[in-house]
Amino acid sequence: MEENKEKPSYRRNRTETTQRILKALEEVLTEYGIGGVGINRVADRAGVSKVLVYRYFGGIEGLLARYIETAGFFPPDxxxxxxxxxxxxxxxxxxxxxxxxxxxxxxxxxxxxxxxxxxxxxxxxxxxxxxxxxxxxxxxxxxxxxxxxxxxxxxxxxxxxxxxxxxxxxxxxxxxxxxxxxxxxxxxxxxxxxxxxxxxxxxxxxxxxxxxxxxxxxxxx
Incomplete structure (x- = not known):
């Protein structure tokens, strides 16, 4: 029962962290251009470890792809x-x-x-x-x-x-x-x-x- 009570909080924290990392990527992209985007810089800006970025996105390439897919520039619907x-x-x-x-x-x-x-x-x-x-x-x-x-x-x-x-x-x-x-x-x-x-x-x-x-x-x- 205790495990079930923790699941919504875990999902919420993961969602919030994911959004924070995506926001950090956007800030780095704006400030430094795509040539300045790196996993260490994004992780530092988001206040997370780069291990977490790898865990959530598989690396900087996956993070950038997710950002492009979700930023709303190119309508998916x-x-x-x-x-x-x-x-x-x-x-x-x-x-x-x-x-x-x-x-x-x-x-x-x-x-x-x-x-x-x-x-x-x-x-x-x-x-x-x-x-x-x-x-x-x-x-x-x-x-x-x-x-x-x-x-x-x-x-x-x-x-x-x-x-x-x-x-x-x-x-x-x-x-x-x-x-x-x-x-x-x-x-x-x-x-x-x-x-x-x-x-x-x-x-x-x-x-x-x-x-x-x-x-x-x-x-x-």
Whole structure:
């Protein structure tokens, strides 16, 4: 009986410690970049032993993968959001795709560690960059597979082009650089990029809408 009474407390303590370690990783990632992430530094920041990090995550690679999976940058529940809507028309499908991508990159724009993960994936040669790239690719592949699609459309290839372009623009924003006269670091510049997203997916689903109509079907949240 005594053992059963202790189990909820043990689970609670493990959950709290896990969250503290993940938070410590986020702080280290923000402060030092992915090249500065190490198990000793994260353990010290979290106030735990590195043995505990190994026990909970299997090592620094597992910890980083778990952070990417749970940080909320790359939505794991796209299907849960899309299914109740049951988009059937091209216009509805275009709206779902453009909205999901836009919301994801809005979150990344507001997060220093999120931007660092994108940088590491595109440009990094640090040891953990490969873990970052692989984990992000798995999550993005799952997200795209859950988006509404038609057999005539290679949505994976189209999304690879779109997401690659959005990631590049995000890095330009981080470095305060422009592309074709558009500054993605400003709200006005990023609004133009989101408008272009709608245009692209409307074209993919062959939705003949005007600019005014396009604005009306895209709901900010």
């Amino acid at each position: 796209t299907e849960a959001k899309v299914e109740p809507m049951r988009p059937t028309t091209g216009q509805e499908k275009a709206w779902v795709c453009s909205r999901q991508v836009a919301l994801m990159y809005r979150q990344l724009r507001m997060s220093a560690p999120g931007q660092e993960l994108i940088r590491a994936t595109l440009l990094g040669d640090e040891p953990l960059a490969a873990v970052s790239s692989r984990t992000q690719d798995e999550l993005l592949t799952k997200m795209v597979e859950q988006l509404p699609f038609e057999r005539r459309i290679d949505l994976q290839a189209i999304s690879a082009v779109v997401l690659g372009g959005m990631s590049y623009l995000l890095l330009l924003s981080r470095n305060q650089r422009s592309m074709l006269g558009i500054d993605p670091g400003t709200e006005q510049g990023w609004a133009r990029i989101e408008e272009a997203l709608k245009t692209i997916y409307n074209g993919v689903y062959r939705v003949p809408v005007s600019r005014k109509q396009s604005q009306s079907i895209f709901i900010d949240s």
